[in-house]
Amino acid sequence: MIGIVGGGIAGLAAAYRLQQHGHEVRVFEASDDLGGLAAVYETAGDPIEKFYHHLSASEGTIVDLAEDLGLGDRVKWRYKTDAFYVDGVVHPMEQLWEIAAYPHLSLYDKFRLGMLVLEIDVRSGWPDPDGFADIEDFEDVPVTEFLLEQTTENVYRNFWEPLLDAKFGSRKDDVSAAWLLGRVKFRGERDLLRGEQLGYFEGGFHLLIEALVEAVGRENVVTGARVTDLDLTGGEASALTAETDRGTESHDVDRVVVATMPTVLEALTGYECEIDFQGTVCSVWSMDESLTDVYWLNLVDDAPFGVFIEHTNFVPPERYGGEHLYYTASYVQDPGEDRWQMSDDEVEAHWQEGIADLFPDFDPDAVNWVQTARNPRTAPIYETGYLEQVVPYDLSASVAEGVYYAGMASRAQYPERSLNGGIEAGFAAADRAAGVVDEADDAPRAKKA
Ligand SMILES: Cc1cc2nc3c(=O)[nH]c(=O)nc-3n(C[C@H](O)[C@H](O)[C@H](O)COP(=O)(O)OP(=O)(O)OC[C@H]3O[C@@H](n4cnc5c(N)ncnc54)[C@H](O)[C@@H]3O)c2cc1C
Incomplete structure (x- = not known):
C-alpha cells in the first residue's frame, strides 16, 4: 500500500493517479474534512469555498481531470469584472x-x-x-x-x-x-x-473533491487521522503512524507521498524547505443586497482588508438561494500582526466598519451571516531565487527510498499556487512513485536536514 499524507487536492490527485497505475493507496487526512484549503461553508444553495477560488484559462489539467470524473459540463467560464477603488470611487478596469x-x-x-x-x-x-x-x-x-x-x-x-x-x-x-x-x-x-474569462465549478470546487474521493473509494480515505511519524529505518519508507480517535495506529507502507505544507514534511522526515509562507484571514459574508457591479475590487484607498470580492457578481446569487456572497481577506506575513491576533468576532466587527467606510449605502442589517477562516500557511512568498528552494517530487536521494512530496512547495505550484497546481503536483509525485517518470526530471536540489 502507498500511504498518502494529506487529503487536500494534491493528496487526492496523487491517490487517484496511483490507483490508475495499479497501486493500492490509503489517504490519511488530519482534519474531519477533505479538501484542505478548498473546504467549504454551507449556504442556502451550493456550498461556497472558505477561501475564494476560481480557475484561469491557462489551467488545463483540472479541466481534463473534471472530464475524466464526469464533471466536464460543470466547469463554467465567465467574463470577470475587475475594478480599482480610488478616492471613494469604483473604477471598472476590465x-x-x-x-x-x-x-x-x-x-x-x-x-x-x-x-x-x-x-x-x-x-x-x-x-x-x-x-x-x-x-x-x-x-x-x-x-x-x-x-x-x-x-x-x-x-x-x-x-x-x-x-x-x-x-x-x-x-x-x-x-x-x-x-x-x-x-x-x-x-x-x-x-x-470583453476582458478575461475565469472558470468555476457549477456547484463549487467541492464537487471535484467529492468526485475524487468517490473515484479513489471512500474506504481508502481516512479523516481524523494525523500522521505523526514515518518509519524510515534502513533508508527506506516502511510504515507510518497516525493519531486517530481510536488511538495510535501503525500502517505498513511500500512508499509514501507527503501532500501537505513543507513544515509537515520537515516534522516527518527532517527535510528542510526554506520557502517562507504567509497566512490568510478570510471572511465570507452573506447579504440580502448587492454592493457593487464588480467581482474583484482592488483597493487603492486604505482599507482594513486587502481585497473585497463580490463572489455573486461572478457566480449568480440564484446558485446560493438568492444570497449575495462576499469575501474580505488579508494575507498575514507575521503572526504578531493585529489581524492574526484578533478573534474572529473582532476581525468581523473591524471589517464590517471597513465595508461601511467603502460603501456609504451599506446596511449592516442586510448581513445574514459571516464566517471567518484562517490558516497560517496559505501562499508562498515568491522571493528572488525561489525556484532553488522548490521541494523535489522524489525525495529518495535526499530523505529515504520511497518518500515523495506533492504540495505547495512543489514546482507545479509556481508562479501561482492553485488547485490545478496541486493536481499537477499530485500527479507528478504519483508518476515518480509508480516509476513511470524518472527522478532526473525533478528539480536538482536535494538536501538533508
Ligand atoms: C486565500 C486563498 C485563495 C486561493 N485562491 C485560489 C484560486 O483562486 N484558484 C485556485 O485554483 N487555487 C486557489 N488557492 C490555492 C488552493 O487552495 C491551493 O493551492 C490548494 O488547495 C492546495 O492543495 P494542497 O492539497 O497542496 O494543500 P492543502 O489544501 O493545504 O491540503 C493539505 C492537507 O493535508 C492535511 N494535513 C496536514 N498535516 C497532516 C498530517 N500530519 N497528517 C494528515 N494530514 C495532514 C491538511 O489538513 C490538509 O487537508 C487559494 C488559496 C487561498 C488560501
Missing part, C-alpha cells in the same frame, strides 16, 4: 474602454502598462517581444525595481503597488520579477473588448 477611461493613469502610463502586460520589453526604446522570453533571467530581479523600470512611477503607485501590497504586504520587496512575468503568462488570454 474592458479596453474602461481602462482607457481610468483617470488615474495618463495615456503614456497606459501604454507602458499595456506593453508589460503584453510581455513586450520597451526598455531599449524599441519594442522587443522576446525581451521576457526567458523568465528565469529575472529570477534574481526584485519585482518592485523591475516594475519601476518597465512602467512608470505613476503606474507603480496607482496600479502595481496596491496589488503587491494586497498579495505580499510587507514582503513585497522580496518578491522576484520572474514571479510577476510568470503570473502574467499564467492568466489566460484576454479578449480585447
